[in-house]
Amino acid sequence: MQDVSSLLEQELNSSRIRNRRKFRAFKDAFARRAIAVGGWSVIVAITLIFFYLMYEVMPLFKSASIEQESSFELPESARSSTILTMFTEEQNEIVALLTESGQLHFIHAKNGAPLSQQQLPLDDAQISSVKVKTPGDDTLLLGLSNGTAIAVGTTFKVKFNEQGERLGVEPRVTQLFNGKALTLDPQGRSINYIAEQNSPEGKLLAGLVGEGQVVMTLLRQRTNFITGQVQESLDTVDFPSATAYTRLLIAPDHHYTFALRNNGRLDVYNSRNLNNIELMHTLTLVEPGQEVTQMVFQLAQQSLLVGDSQGQITQYFMVRDEHNQQHLTKIRTLKLGDAPIKILEAEQRRKGFVAIDSTGRVGIFNTTAEKTAIDAPLLQGEPLLAALAPRASMLLIQDAQGVFQRYAIDNPHPETSLKSLWGRVWYEGYSEPQYTWQSSSASNEFEPKFSLTPLAFGTLKAAFYAMLLSVPLAICGAMYTAYFMAPAVRTKIKPVIELMEALPTVILGFFAGLFLAPFMESHLPGVFAVLVILPLGIITFGFLWAQLPAQLRYCVPDGWHVVLLIPLVIFLAWLSFTLSQPMELLFFKGDMRNWLSNDLGISFDQRNAMVVGFAMGFAVIPTIYSIAEDALFGVPKSLSHGSLALGATPWQTLVKVVLPTASPGIFSAVMIGMGRAVGETMIVLMATGNTPIMNANIFEGMRTLAANIAVEMGESALGSSHYRILFLAALVLFLFTFVVNTLADLVRQRLRKKYSTL
Structure with a gap:
C-alpha cells in the first residue's frame, strides 16, 4: 500500500504533472484577467460614448456672449450731418451710413476709416423718412419732402486679384426706379413715414403724409423680353381710411396692411385686392398710458415685433380661427427691462432680434425658443442708431455722444431651449402651439422646429x-x-x-x-x-x-x-x-x-x-x-x-x-x-x-x-x-x-x- 501511495505521490510531483498544473493555472489566470479586461473595456467604451455625446451636445446650452471689440468716432467731414440710418454687410468689414444731406458713406467697421461716399440724387428736396429695415432686404427707400420717393440698392462684392488673393469688399450702389423719383403724394406733401412691399404686378409703395394720412402707389413693372428694358407705370391706390397713423407696414404680396394709431391701436387691413382694401379688425397693442415705441417685421415678414414704453417686446402674427378667418394674434411677450424700447433690429437669417432700451441696455432674444440669450447694460445712455450684421455676429451702436461701439456676438444656437426641444411651441403659420419636428426647408426664411x-x-x-x-x-x-x-x-x-x-x-x-x-x-x-x-x-x-x-x-x-x-x-x-x-x-x-x-x-x-x-x-x-x-x-x-x-x-x-x-x-x-x-x-x-x-x-x-x-x-x-x-x-x-x-x-x-x- 505504501508502495502505491509513494508511486502516486511521485507521479503527482513529476515534472509533466507540475508543468500541466502550471499551464492550467496560467490559463485560469489569463482567462480571469482577459474577462476582467473585456468587462472593463466595455465599461470604458460606454463611458467614452457617453462623454463624446455630451461633448457634442453641451454647446447647445452654452450661454451666448457679447464683447466690445473697438470704438471710434467719424472723421470731421462725416460729422457735419445727422446720420439717419446705417447697415453692415455679412463680412463685418464695411458699414454704410446715410446722412440727412443724402450722402451715403462707406466706412471701415473696425475703426471708422472712410472708404468711399456717394451723393444720392435728392434734387432740391430733403429726406423726410427712411424705410424701416427689413431682414434680408438691401433696398434703401427714402421718402422726400416734396412727396416723392427714391430707392437705391446696395451690394457688397468680395474682390480678388489675379493670383486669387483676397483684396477686400467693394460696395456698389445702384439707383432703382430707373434712377427717377416716384411721385407718392400728388399733392407734394412731405412723406413722414414710408414703406414698400413686392407685388405680383411690381412694387407697392405707401407713406404717411400730413397728420398721418395714408397714400399708396402701385409701381407696375414689365420687362421687354426682346430689349430687356423695364417699363414702369404708376397707379394711385385709394386707401379707405382717413385715420391718422404713426407707423405703417405691409405684409408680403400686400396681403395685409398694418397701420398703427397714436393711442397704440393697430388697424389690420385686407389689401390683397388693391381696388377694395377693407378693414378686418382692430387690435389694442398696449395698455392705457403706454405707447408703442417700435414696430418692425421679423424674418420672413410674417411676425410683427412691437416694442413698448414698458420695456416689453411682443410678437404677433396672423392665425386662422375655427371659422377660417385670419386674426392678428398675440403670441408671446419678452421683456428687456422697464425702460422704453428705442431700437429693434431683427436678425436676417434666424428668428431672433436685438432690442435696446433708452438706458442703453441691450438684449438679444429668440422668439421660437422664447429665450433671452443676452441681457447686458452696454451703454451709459440712450442709443442713437444700431446695426446688426447679417450673420448676427456683430453689433454696431452709436451712443448719445456720437461714438460708435462695435461688439462681437457669439450666439451659435439661439433656437434651442428646454421649451423648444420638449414643450409646445407656437410656430409662425400654426393655429396653436404644437410639438413639431421639421429641421429644414427650401426657404432661408424657414423657422426651424426642433421638438424631440x-x-x-x-x-x-x-x-x-x-x-x-x-x-x-x-x-x-x-x-x-x-x-x-x-x-x-x-x-x-x-x-x-x-x-x-x-x-x-x-x-x-x-x-x-x-x-x-x-x-x-x-x-x-x-x-x-x-x-x-x-x-x-x-x-x-x-x-x-x-x-x-x-x-x-x-x-x-x-x-x-x-x-x-x-x-x-x-x-x-x-x-x-x-x-x-x-x-x-x-x-x-x-x-x-x-x-x-x-x-x-x-x-x-x-x-x-x-x-x-x-x-x-x-x-x-x-x-x-x-x-x-x-x-x-x-x-x-x-x-x-x-x-x-x-x-x-x-x-x-x-x-x-x-x-x-x-x-x-x-x-x-x-x-x-x-x-x-x-x-x-x-x-x-x-x-x-x-x-x-x-x-x-x-x-x-x-x-x-x-x-x-x-x-x-x-x-x-x-x-x-x-x-x-x-x-x-x-x-x-x-x-x-x-x-x-x-x-x-x-x-x-x-x-x-x-x-x-x-
Whole structure:
C-alpha cells in the first residue's frame, strides 16, 4: 500500500504533472484577467460614448456672449450731418451710413476709416423718412419732402486679384426706379413715414403724409423680353381710411396692411385686392398710458415685433380661427427691462432680434425658443442708431455722444431651449402651439422646429406595438418549448426560431414596406380576423381534442402536439384572409379603409404602426424567446418533479413554481427585447411613413429617434444646431436604454433574491 501511495505521490510531483498544473493555472489566470479586461473595456467604451455625446451636445446650452471689440468716432467731414440710418454687410468689414444731406458713406467697421461716399440724387428736396429695415432686404427707400420717393440698392462684392488673393469688399450702389423719383403724394406733401412691399404686378409703395394720412402707389413693372428694358407705370391706390397713423407696414404680396394709431391701436387691413382694401379688425397693442415705441417685421415678414414704453417686446402674427378667418394674434411677450424700447433690429437669417432700451441696455432674444440669450447694460445712455450684421455676429451702436461701439456676438444656437426641444411651441403659420419636428426647408426664411417630443413619442409607440405582439408570443412559445415540448422536437424548433434573429433588419424592413404594408391594407378585415379566429380556433381545437377517447389521444406522444397545431394555424390564417373580402363587403361597404376614414374619422396610412408592430415584433421575438426559454429550461427539474409528486398539475407547477423561479430571466428577456425595439432603425425607416406626428393611432405612422438620426445626420451641417440636436437625440436614446437596463437589473436582482429559496 505504501508502495502505491509513494508511486502516486511521485507521479503527482513529476515534472509533466507540475508543468500541466502550471499551464492550467496560467490559463485560469489569463482567462480571469482577459474577462476582467473585456468587462472593463466595455465599461470604458460606454463611458467614452457617453462623454463624446455630451461633448457634442453641451454647446447647445452654452450661454451666448457679447464683447466690445473697438470704438471710434467719424472723421470731421462725416460729422457735419445727422446720420439717419446705417447697415453692415455679412463680412463685418464695411458699414454704410446715410446722412440727412443724402450722402451715403462707406466706412471701415473696425475703426471708422472712410472708404468711399456717394451723393444720392435728392434734387432740391430733403429726406423726410427712411424705410424701416427689413431682414434680408438691401433696398434703401427714402421718402422726400416734396412727396416723392427714391430707392437705391446696395451690394457688397468680395474682390480678388489675379493670383486669387483676397483684396477686400467693394460696395456698389445702384439707383432703382430707373434712377427717377416716384411721385407718392400728388399733392407734394412731405412723406413722414414710408414703406414698400413686392407685388405680383411690381412694387407697392405707401407713406404717411400730413397728420398721418395714408397714400399708396402701385409701381407696375414689365420687362421687354426682346430689349430687356423695364417699363414702369404708376397707379394711385385709394386707401379707405382717413385715420391718422404713426407707423405703417405691409405684409408680403400686400396681403395685409398694418397701420398703427397714436393711442397704440393697430388697424389690420385686407389689401390683397388693391381696388377694395377693407378693414378686418382692430387690435389694442398696449395698455392705457403706454405707447408703442417700435414696430418692425421679423424674418420672413410674417411676425410683427412691437416694442413698448414698458420695456416689453411682443410678437404677433396672423392665425386662422375655427371659422377660417385670419386674426392678428398675440403670441408671446419678452421683456428687456422697464425702460422704453428705442431700437429693434431683427436678425436676417434666424428668428431672433436685438432690442435696446433708452438706458442703453441691450438684449438679444429668440422668439421660437422664447429665450433671452443676452441681457447686458452696454451703454451709459440712450442709443442713437444700431446695426446688426447679417450673420448676427456683430453689433454696431452709436451712443448719445456720437461714438460708435462695435461688439462681437457669439450666439451659435439661439433656437434651442428646454421649451423648444420638449414643450409646445407656437410656430409662425400654426393655429396653436404644437410639438413639431421639421429641421429644414427650401426657404432661408424657414423657422426651424426642433421638438424631440414627437420623436420620443414615436420611439415608444413603435416599441409598444412591437412588444404587444412579440412578448406574448415569445414567452408563451418559450413556456411550451421548455416545459411541454418533447426533447426531440425541441432540438429542432429552438434553433430554427433562434436562426430568425440572424435575418438582417433591412430585409425585414424591405419586406414590410414593399409587401406587408400593401397586403395588410388590402386585407384589413383578414388581419383583425386572424387576431380573433386564431386563438378561438386553437382553444376550440384543444377542447375538442380533450373530448376524444383516451386511446386516440394517446396515439400522439406527449410533447408532439405541436405537429397537429402547425397545420391548424396555417389553415386558420388561410381561412381568415379568405373571409377578408366577404367580411369587407358585408360589414364595411366593400372598403374598410374608407369606412375608418369617413365613418369613424380615423386617418389611415398604408405604412403605419400596425405594419411596424408585425415586422419589428417578428425581429424581436427570437431575442425574447431565446433568453426566456433558457431561463425556463434552466429551472432545476427537482423543483418541478417535487411539485408534481405533491399532486400539482403540470399547469399549476408551471405557474406556481417554474415561472416564479425563471422570472428574473424572463424579465431580462423582455427588457433586452424592448431595448432592441427602441433602438431599431431600418424597419421603422422603411415600414412607416416616417412622419414625426404625435398620434397613438395604430393606422398612422411615426418617426423614431433612431430613424431620424439615420435620415438626417448626413444632411446636417457640421456644428450646426441641427447637427448637435441629432446628437442630443442619440444621447436621449443612450440614457433611456441605460436607465431601463439599470432598473431592469435591479428588478431582476430582487426577483432572484425573492425566489431563490424555492
